[in-house]
Amino acid sequence: MRNWAGNVSYAAAEVAHPTSVGDVQRIVAQARRVRAVGTGHSFNRIADTTGTLLSASRLPRVVDVDSEARTVRVSAGLRYGDIGHVLRNEGLALPNTGSLPHISIAGAVATATHGSGAGNRILSSGVRSLTLVTATGDLVTADRESRPDDFDGWLVALGRLGVVVELVLDLVPDFEVAQTVVEDVDEGLLAEELTSVLASAYGVSVFADWRGGRATQVWVKEQVGRDGGWDGAPLWGGRAADGPRHPIPGMPVEHATVQMGQAGPWNERLPHFRLDFMPSSGDELQSEFWVAARHASDAWTALSGLRDRIAPVLQILEVRAIAADPCWLSPTRGEPTVAFHLTWVSDADAVRAAVTALESELTVFDVRPHWGKVFVTTPARLAELYPRLPDFRRLVAELDPAAKLGNELVDGWLGLD
Ligand SMILES: Cc1cc2nc3c(=O)[nH]c(=O)nc-3n(C[C@H](O)[C@H](O)[C@H](O)COP(=O)(O)OP(=O)(O)OC[C@H]3O[C@@H](n4cnc5c(N)ncnc54)[C@H](O)[C@@H]3O)c2cc1C
Incomplete structure (x- = not known):
């Protein structure tokens, strides 16, 4: 497999x-x-x-909405794309999604998966409670009431605390989103104003391939009918696209969600890719590096200085803002963050070389890697970046003293080996 x-x-x-x-x-x-x-x-x-x-994908399907509490109880193996229409039928919504609706809910929560939007947190922080099978085979439910001191350790847990079988997710009232692609944006302007560009709408993604002096595209996802919404300007020196676009120029636009400012359901606009069109296997690698929002422009400039190293292996760079959250192993813990996501060609050695150069350049900004992607950060550095790691180790010792749920990679990262 x-x-x-x-x-x-x-x-x-x-x-x-x-x-x-x-x-x-x-x-x-x-x-x-x-x-x-x-x-x-x-x-x-x-x-x-x-x-x-x-x-957990063949567990009985549970999508149990509590309209009054504005929550949904879901089985862990479901994909975000499997629940959107059910929530909409109840007049409810998830506040945000990742770029792909095909990702399992438990898998996304375990790695701090996020979408775009300076006001939106990682998907893990929208978990009200989770039920998991621990190493002994016991079924345990954790929430903020039952575990006030350590619930923030249970969410981004890299699969280390047990097998999650059910989660309760927080919901918001249903809303519509209009998505507009702005292209040919002035890169100098972007570098200076990166955080304000990223905060200019409900969700904003800046894409660049670093083959020219212009950002390829800015995807703007606006909540329809909300006060203070994006009014179509400024265009940051670019122009609204005259047709649908894929984030990677030349790739099939049918894979992308509806654009051109056409309002539609949140679950069909917040992801970049359509549930019915994404290929079932990928020809790419990905890395993602997160820095505090206050360093965003400097980090962009530093990365831009590496463009000759990066561009030959890069398919596309995407930059997104994420709100702070309290999860112990979250790369956004405690501070608004900007994530630099790189979709690479699938050449593992070349990507590793580029990642090594890139991490070294961004170290000064206390860069944190996405747990689910390609990175070379050492365990010693991770220990410096995650001050709650000792607390997480204690949680693992409590729930999995024989290290049944560990693996070499994760236990190495977390200093559990
Ligand atoms: C095309 C593409 C687009 C992406 N877009 C984004 C994006 O927009 N934002 C972003 O942040 N990331 C993104 N990612 C990364 C992705 O969201 C994460 O890697 C995520 O963890 C994948 O979820 P998964 O279900 O495939 O988990 P897997 O890769 O299968 O597993 C990831 C981790 O989750 C744990 N896990 C899975 N199921 C359970 C369970 N039932 N109980 C306990 N632990 C479990 C595993 O043990 C493992 O530690 C993208 C990836 C791809 C391929």
């Missing part, structure tokens, strides 16, 4: 697709080593194990 990008062949001795929570409990209790896998959209061995790789 391989991940979506095809760059990881899982080392698991077996793959299990339990069809009941009881089966998950039995498999985990009996396993020597076990780890959950979601939809395999990570680009490293984060989900891997030498024992049993357990997928």
Whole structure:
């Protein structure tokens, strides 16, 4: 079994697709080593194990909306794209989504997956509670009331605390989004005003391929009918696209969600890619590096200085803003953040070389890598960047003293080995 990008062949001795929570409990209790896998959209061995790789995708489908509490209880293996229409039928919405609706909810939550928008937090911070099977096979539900001191450690947990079987997510009232692509934006202007460009609408993504002096595109996602919305200006020296665009010039526009300012449901506009059109396997690698928003312009300039190294292996750079959250292992913990996402060609060695240069250039900004993507940050550096790591280690010791749920990569990162 391989991940979506095809760059990881899982080392698991077996793959299990339990069809009941009881089966998950039995498999985990009996396993020597076990780890959950979601939809395999990570680009490293984060989900891997030498024992049993357990997928929650065939658990009974639960999408249980509580309109009064504005929450939904969902089974962990569902994809965000599977629940959007159900929420809309109830007049409700998720505040945000990642760029792809095909990613499993539990997998996204485990790695601090995010969408775009200076006012939007990572998807993990919209989790009200989660129910997981711990190493002993016990079913445990954690929420802020039952675990006030450490709930922030349970959300971005890299699959290390147990197999999540259900989550309760916070919702907001249903809303519509209009998406406009602005192209040929002035790069100098962007560099200076990056944070205000990123904060100019509900969700903003700046794309560049660094082959010219202009940003390729800025995708603006505006909540329709909300006060203070984006009014179509300024265009940052560019112009509104005269037709639909894919973030990577030349790729099929049918894969992209509806643009041209045409208002529509949040779940069909917040992701960049359509549920029915994204390829089921990818020909790319990805990295993503997060810096405090106050460093955004300087980090852009520093990265731009590496463009001759980066451009030959880069398909597209995407820059997004994310609001602060309290999760212990979140790259956005405590401070508004800007994420530099790089979609690379699928050449692992060349990408590693580019990533090494890039991380070294951004170290001065305390750069944090996306857990689910390609990075070379050392465990020693991660320990400096994540001051709550000792608390997370204590949580792991409490829930998984025999390290059944660990793997070499994750335990190395977290200093659990
Ligand atoms: C095309 C593409 C677009 C992307 N866009 C974005 C984006 O917009 N924003 C962003 O931040 N990231 C993005 N990503 C990265 C992606 O969101 C993360 O890698 C995410 O973790 C993938 O979820 P998954 O279900 O595939 O998890 P996997 O890759 O299968 O696993 C990731 C982690 O989740 C854990 N996990 C999975 N299921 C469970 C469970 N039931 N219980 C406990 N732990 C579990 C695994 O153990 C592992 O540690 C993108 C990736 C791709 C391929």
